[in-house]
Amino acid sequence: MDFSTSTRRHFLAQQAFGLGGLALASLVKQDELRAAPVKPLLQRREFDPSRRPPVHRPQATAMISLFMQGGPSHMDLCDPKPELVKHHLKSYTGDIHYDNVGQASTKLFAGPWKFKKHGQCGMEL
Numbered sequence: 001m002d003f004s005t006s007t008r009r010h011f012l013a014q015q016a017f018g019l020g021g022l023a024l025a026s027l028v029k030q031d032e033l034r035a036a037p038v039k040p041l042l043q044r045r046e047f048d049p050s051r052r053p054p055v056h057r058p059q060a061t062a063m064i065s066l067f068m069q070g071g072p073s074h075m076d077l078c079d080p081k082p083e084l085v086k087h088h089l090k091s092y093t094g095d096i097h098y099d100n101v102g103q104a105s106t107k108l109f110a111g112p113w114k115f116k117k118h119g120q121c122g123m124e125l
Contacts, residue, residue, distance in 0.1 A: 072111075080115040080124045084108060 088110040098104045115124040 076111065077113075078125065081110065085110040 087108045090108055091106045092108055096106065117123065118125050
């Protein structure tokens with residue numbers, strides 16, 4: 001370290017922050033402004049899974065639950081398929097691979113719904 005270029009002003013400017021931090025720590029300690037130390041939890045937390053009364057009075061009187069595994073998709077329910085209606089109950093001539101041969105069928109089935117035009121755009125629903 002070269003002390004020949006160092007001045008007293010430079011030295012005091014460099015050390016001001018260190019001395020200020022020490023002074024601040026001393027003042028905080030005197031006024032007891034420090035946060036309380038974090039103490040470890042000495043007791044085990046208990047979890048009570050028993051039922052508690054609800055905060056608000058329940059208003060529901062019934063619930064409808066639909067579980068439709070393998071149900072028709074929205075494409076099958078909402079899109080009209082005029083070609084499928086034309087070939088309803090006819091056998092499909094293409095190649096089909098089944099996971100369950102007991103449920104195998106080659107017949108084509110149209111949806112049971114009738115589509116009508118609705119709204120200004122005339123969309124079939």
